[in-house]
Amino acid sequence: MPQPRPPSQRSPAAKPARPERRPLAPGVEVRVLAAQVLDAVVHRGRSLKSELAAALPRLPDSRDRALLEAIAFAALRGRYRYAPALRGWLQKPPGANDGPLLALLLAGCAQLDALHLPAHAALDATVEAARALGRPHQAGLVNALLRRAQREGIPPADPAGAWPDWLRARIEDAWPGDAAAVFAASAQPAPMWLRVNRARTTRDDYLARLQEVGLAAAVEPRLADALRLDTPVPVAALPGFGEGLVAVQDGSAQQAADALAPERGARVLDACAAPGGKAAHLLERDPALELLALEVDPRRLPRLEDTLRRAGVADRAQVRAADATLPALWWDGFTFDAILLDAPCSATGVVRRQPDILLHRRPEDLEALVQSQARLLDATWPLLRPGGILLYATCSILPEENASQVEAFLARTGDAVAVPLADAFGHRAGPGRQRLPGEDGMDGFFYSRLRKAG
Numbered sequence: 001m002p003q004p005r006p007p008s009q010r011s012p013a014a015k016p017a018r019p020e021r022r023p024l025a026p027g028v029e030v031r032v033l034a035a036q037v038l039d040a041v042v043h044r045g046r047s048l049k050s051e052l053a054a055a056l057p058r059l060p061d062s063r064d065r066a067l068l069e070a071i072a073f074a075a076l077r078g079r080y081r082y083a084p085a086l087r088g089w090l091q092k093p094p095g096a097n098d099g100p101l102l103a104l105l106l107a108g109c110a111q112l113d114a115l116h117l118p119a120h121a122a123l124d125a126t127v128e129a130a131r132a133l134g135r136p137h138q139a140g141l142v143n144a145l146l147r148r149a150q151r152e153g154i155p156p157a158d159p160a161g162a163w164p165d166w167l168r169a170r171i172e173d174a175w176p177g178d179a180a181a182v183f184a185a186s187a188q189p190a191p192m193w194l195r196v197n198r199a200r201t202t203r204d205d206y207l208a209r210l211q212e213v214g215l216a217a218a219v220e221p222r223l224a225d226a227l228r229l230d231t232p233v234p235v236a237a238l239p240g241f242g243e244g245l246v247a248v249q250d251g252s253a254q255q256a257a258d259a260l261a262p263e264r265g266a267r268v269l270d271a272c273a274a275p276g277g278k279a280a281h282l283l284e285r286d287p288a289l290e291l292l293a294l295e296v297d298p299r300r301l302p303r304l305e306d307t308l309r310r311a312g313v314a315d316r317a318q319v320r321a322a323d324a325t326l327p328a329l330w331w332d333g334f335t336f337d338a339i340l341l342d343a344p345c346s347a348t349g350v351v352r353r354q355p356d357i358l359l360h361r362r363p364e365d366l367e368a369l370v371q372s373q374a375r376l377l378d379a380t381w382p383l384l385r386p387g388g389i390l391l392y393a394t395c396s397i398l399p400e401e402n403a404s405q406v407e408a409f410l411a412r413t414g415d416a417v418a419v420p421l422a423d424a425f426g427h428r429a430g431p432g433r434q435r436l437p438g439e440d441g442m443d444g445f446f447y448s449r450l451r452k453a454g
Helices: 026-044 048-058 062-077 079-089 099-113 119-132 136-152 165-174 179-186 203-212 251-260 277-285 298-311 363-383 403-412
Strands: 192-196 226-229 246-248 267-270 290-295 317-321 336-342 384-394 416-419 427-429 432-435 445-452
Touching: 026 048, 026 062, 026 099, 026 119, 048 062, 062 079, 062 099, 079 099, 079 136, 099 119, 099 136, 119 136, 165 179, 192 203, 192 251, 203 226, 226 251, 246 298, 251 277, 251 336, 251 384, 251 445, 267 277, 277 290, 277 298, 277 336, 290 298, 298 317, 336 363, 363 384, 363 403, 384 403, 403 416, 403 432, 403 445
Parallel strands: 267 290, 267 336, 290 317, 336 384
Antiparallel strands: 192 226, 192 246, 384 445, 416 445, 427 432, 432 445
C-alpha cells in the first residue's frame, strides 16, 4: 500500500500558496465600490437601488456607507456635466472595456464638484482605487484628469441633457413654461422630509428633540406631521428613529393622507402599498382605521411589514401579497369606504431621488404603465361603496399617467365624480392636482380624488 509522502518530499510541481490579498484602506474601498456601482448602473443597465443594497453591507463603518451613497447619487445627478467634460479632456475615446475607468472618473468628479471633499484625500483615494480595480496603467490618467477638474472646474451644461430625447420632449410638451425648472430641480439633491408619528409624539416635541442634538428643521404649515431638514443626515442620527417616533417620507407623499382623508374608523384599501409609508401614515392618524395593504410583489412584503412594525401599527393592518387587478383572488366581498391607489408609474417626479430612472426608462415602459394604471382603476372601483372615495396618485409628471388617465377613467365610468382639491396640492391638472419636482421643496406628485355616486 503506498505510503503518504512526508511534507518535506512534496512534488516540485506543486504551486506555492497565493499570497493573501491585503485589505484596502477604507477610503480606497469606498471609491472602488462607487466605481463598481456606477459601472453597473451606467454601462450595464442595473438598478442603483439594488447595486447599493449589495455594496453597502461590505462597509462596516456607517460614515463610509454614507459616503458611498453620496458619491453614487452625486455622480449620477451630475453626469450630464461630468461625462461631456471627460470626453473633451480624454485624448482618445475610451475603449469597450473602459467602463470601470469612466465610472471611477465620474465618482472622482462628484467628490470634487458636488460633495466638495478635501481634494488631496479624494484624489489620492481615487487614484489608488484605479490600481485596486486592476488598472494601474491608468492611475496616472485618473490623476491627471481629476487634477484638471480640480484646477479648471467642471464646465456648465444644460440639465435637460440628462434626460433621454423622447422623455425630454414629453416634459417640454406637457409643461412648456416649467420644463427648464423641472430639469434643473431634478438635477439637485432633495431635502430630507420627516413624518412625525403622531401616535407616539407631537411635531413640536420632536422638533425640540432635533434641536437638542443640533439638527435644524423647518415646519411646513400645509403638512400636519412634517418636518424638513435641508441637509440630510443618516437615519441613525435621528432621535427615536429606531423606535418609530419618526419616518423619512417626502412631503408630497405625506399629502396623500390629506387628499384621501378617510372618515374615522373607515375600512381602507391600500392597493399598491409597499414600502408602506402611506399605510403607516393613515394608521398613525386614526387608531380605529381598518386597513388592508396589498402588494403584488412578495419580495417587497418584508419591507412593508417592517415599516408598519416600526411605526407601531402592524397589529392594525392586514397585509397580503396579492394583485389588486384580480380581486376575485383576495377580496372578501365587503366594500371599502376609501381606496388609496398609489399606482406604479414612470417616477418622473422623483428623478432627484432616483437618478438612474433617466438611464433606464424606455417609451415602451410608459405604454405598459399607462395600461396597468387603467386596469388598476377599473378593478378597484367596484370595491368602493357608494359615496366612498378613491384617491388616484402617482409620482409622475406626465399627463398620460395623470390627468389624461383619470379623464379617460371618468369618461368610461358613469358613477365616478372628481372632487376638487385645494391649491395646496399643486397646479390644476384636469380632474386633479400636479406638483412639479422641487416646488415647495417636495417631489413631483399627482393627486385625483374621486367619489362614487350613489
